[in-house]
Structure formats: structure tokens, C-alpha cells
Amino acid sequence: MTDLLEGEYQPSTQQWVRDNVELYESTGGKEGWYLQGRKDWPVVVITSVGAKSGKLRKNPVMRVEKDGVYLAVASKGGAPEHPIWYHNFVANPTVQLQDGPEPKLYRARLIEDQAEYDEWWARAVDVYEPYADYKPRAEAAGRTIPLFLLEPVD
DSSP: OOOSSOSOBOOOSSHHHHHHHHHHHHTTTSSSOEETTEEEEEEEEEEEEOTTTOOEEEEEEEOEEETTEEEEEOOGGGOSSOOHHHHHHHHOOEEEEESSSSEEEEEEEEOOOHHHHHHHHHHHHHHOTTHHHHHHHHHHTTOOOOEEEEEEOO
16 A cells, blocks of 8 residues: 555554554455444544644544545544544645545545534434434533545545
């Protein structure tokens, strides 16, 4: 697999993330394309540029897609803070997404329109039901879960 983004790759500190990314990339998405052994929870691998380090960071993210546009849900399980990759997307919105054997470049756009947010949130919950539980947890901590649309770069 060839990285379309330039930079040094810094693997995650979390073993399961490293293992998932390595399996996905080494098999061209034929293995490692789902989360926690559940084939009804599909993932893609997103590479972003670190907001502070400038290093490439890779994360498996739930596969929510419509008409070639993908959604990245910055849920962090409903935690009070955003996942680290949220800050990467804000600082460096060009990301690499791999859905199958070939990665492509996308531009991450934070959804700010409520109707668009609600539409994509419903799609996200359809793909991964636990998001419905994450939302009230995040809101109880004073956080709205950010949603990014990943639109292809021409």
C-alpha cells in the first residue's frame, strides 16, 4: 500500500488500532474491514496528518458512505473530549481514506448545518447502533459529537 499523504507514519499507542490498520492495509481491505469481530460493523482506514507532530496517523473508522462521500464520527465512545484525530482533521483537512485495496484523498469538512448533521447522524446510527448511546453521554459532558464529511479530492 502506498501512502498518498507524505510524512512519517507514527503508529497508534493502542495495540488494537495498530493491529486493525496493519491487517486492513496488508490485505487490501479483504481482512480487518470490520470492528471487534462483527461483520455488521464495517470500517475504513483514515490517515490524517498530526496537528502537532505533522506525522501520519491511521485510524479505523466506521464505514458510513453515500454516493462516494464518507462520514467520520468523532464520537470517542461519548467521552467528554474529542478524539485526537478530530484536531488533525481541523488542522489538516486533506486525509487519505482506504475503503478496499486503493486509498484515495478526501477533504474533511465539519458539518455545521443542523439538517445535514441530523441526516448523516441517522445514517451513522444505522451502520453502528452504539452511536445512539454515545450521543447522550457526550451531551451530558457538554460535548456535541462532531461529524465530518469526507469529500473526494479531484
